[in-house]
Amino acid sequence: MDKLKLGVLRVLTTDDENILNIHGELLEKYFPEVKTETKCIPDQPNGIYDDESHKIAVPKIISLAKRWQESLDGLIISCAGDPAVEELKGILSIPVTGAGTPTAAYSLNIGKKVGVIGIGKKAPQSYIEVLGNNLIGYEKPHNVKNTNDLQTKEGKKEIIRSAQKLEEKGGQVIAFACTGLSTAKASLLLKEHISIQVIDAVFAEGLMMIGMCRYRKVFGGDNL
Amino acid sequence: MDKLKLGVLRVLTTDDENILNIHGELLEKYFPEVKTETKCIPDQPNGIYDDESHKIAVPKIISLAKRWQESLDGLIISCAGDPAVEELKGILSIPVTGAGTPTAAYSLNIGKKVGVIGIGKKAPQSYIEVLGNNLIGYEKPHNVKNTNDLQTKEGKKEIIRSAQKLEEKGGQVIAFACTGLSTAKASLLLKEHISIQVIDAVFAEGLMMIGMCRYRKVFGGDNL
Known part of the structure; x- marks a missing residue:
């Protein structure tokens, strides 16, 4: 292949x-x-x-x-x-x-109550639109202003704190709203600290892109 | 591999x-x-x-x-x-x-306003929960009572009619809520009759299952 x-x-x-x-x-x-x-x-x-x-x-x-x-x-x-x-x-x-859209969409495949972690003031627009009422909370790790801040020891502690808050709030799954969290290997980091599944944005973008390429190959066309 | x-x-x-x-x-x-x-x-x-x-x-x-x-x-x-x-x-x-959940979730990756076609009286519960306010309409093809009815000439005409209604209603994407529509090759059939993308349920279940298997392989564990 x-x-x-x-x-x-x-x-x-x-x-x-x-x-x-x-x-x-x-x-x-x-x-x-x-x-x-x-x-x-x-x-x-x-x-x-x-x-x-x-x-x-x-x-x-x-x-x-x-x-x-x-x-x-x-x-x-x-x-x-x-x-x-x-x-x-x-x-x-x-x-x-x-x-963004792939991560929000894939997260709904895993759980209906979705918590989001990102670096902006609120969840990106695509997460808000895709998740609707299934978005149960948004967290920005304290003191993290850009993707580089996620890579520090302090940044990683705050990622854990954000994830724990969303789990306590009843989240069934956590969707990452920054690919810097993939770079920081936050999915593996969080495994030790929370018991719900985390959706990595780089993973989700890859899966959905493969889906789109395959779909076009199978069903053809620009729209279908 | x-x-x-x-x-x-x-x-x-x-x-x-x-x-x-x-x-x-x-x-x-x-x-x-x-x-x-x-x-x-x-x-x-x-x-x-x-x-x-x-x-x-x-x-x-x-x-x-x-x-x-x-x-x-x-x-x-x-x-x-x-x-x-x-x-x-x-x-x-x-x-x-x-x-169901894979089809509803994947359809949100393609468009935010989702129309659903199925054989029950209303959209299956998973579509209602995943799509929330993004669900813009549900259609059951006329006179179709079970999956076998989708395979007839009359059933196929009614599938087309249902899809056209959902497109007219402003649907950006149509999610199939019956795998019998895959068996009936309705994705290819509809290509000639509507201009929005259709999400085939067998395609979506495959993509999302591959995602789940890969996720487990990469990140390990039952939950992560």
């Missing part, structure tokens, strides 16, 4: 290849049927973490995606805010997804 | 191997990384189509699943009503899913 060639578009600017490729490497580990290539947008070393950083990223993502699509089977904008995804659906001829 | 060995439990009783194996064959076509084995419960030639037929199927499904699990990586109860799935989650040591 030929491997699916997926583009992984990072919204965190870095020239450190190890940091750049981390989502792609996770995707290849989780889904041996994919081969990834990673690129990042320029001039956003702290990624997307609020409305302003989201807004300025959108045209950069669209520009990069348009140039890149010809060599890809599908494109993942690896960010829980799904930046530029709706716009790109009307532009690209390959399947495109962010991390 | 070793293929995942999935059990496909049919809630339609048949000794016709072609009919019995149709979901398994579709799953293997959609997802080359799986190998399926199919069994069916006894004494329900018209499957599950109302509360009573659902209720009497549950203990049969549990009994069959318990005897079968040792030789499987995961078990799919291939029915949109998710019969016995919650009960089995507490009993089996392998991932288990129905068709």
Whole structure:
């Protein structure tokens, strides 16, 4: 079986290849049927973490995606805010997804009461829309302002605290609303501290992208 | 890569191997990384189509699943009503899913306004719970009482009519709430008649089961 060639578009600017490729490497580990290539947008070393950083990223993502699509089977904008995804659906001829909608949608497959952990002031819009009344709570780890803060010892302690709060609140599953939590290996970290399942955003974006590529192969067409 | 060995439990009783194996064959076509084995419960030639037929199927499904699990990586109860799935989650040591929750959850990955087509009086409970306010309408094809009625020429005309109604109502995606619609190849049929995407229940159950098996392999454990 030929491997699916997926583009992984990072919204965190870095020239450190190890940091750049981390989502792609996770995707290849989780889904041996994919081969990834990673690129990042320029001039956003702290990624997307609020409305302003989201807004300025959108045209950069669209520009990069348009140039890149010809060599890809599908494109993942690896960010829980799904930046530029709706716009790109009307532009690209390959399947495109962010991390947010897939994570919210997949979490409902595992449990109906979903708690969300992210780095913005509230849950990203896609989580609010997909989860509706199934969204039982949102937590931002204390003192975490951007994706890099999630990687520190203090940041990890606060991730645990956030998850415990959501479990106490009756959450049946926790959906990550930042791919930085994947980079921080928070799924494995939380295993020791909570007993409900955590949905990793990089895992979910990969699964749903595979779904979209397969669906198109089987049923054909842009819409079906 | 070793293929995942999935059990496909049919809630339609048949000794016709072609009919019995149709979901398994579709799953293997959609997802080359799986190998399926199919069994069916006894004494329900018209499957599950109302509360009573659902209720009497549950203990049969549990009994069959318990005897079968040792030789499987995961078990799919291939029915949109998710019969016995919650009960089995507490009993089996392998991932288990129905068709309903996966279809409802995956449909939210594709569009936020979801129309549902099924054969019961209303949408199955899992669709109502997962979709919440994103459920914009439910249609039962006229004169269709059970899964077999979906396979007739008249049944197919009514499936088209139901889908068109949901598209007119503003649906961005249609979720099938009966695996008989997969058997009837309704996804391909509808392609010519509507312009929104249709989520096939056998496709969705396969994708989500692969997700559950992979998740367990990567992150380990029963809960995580």
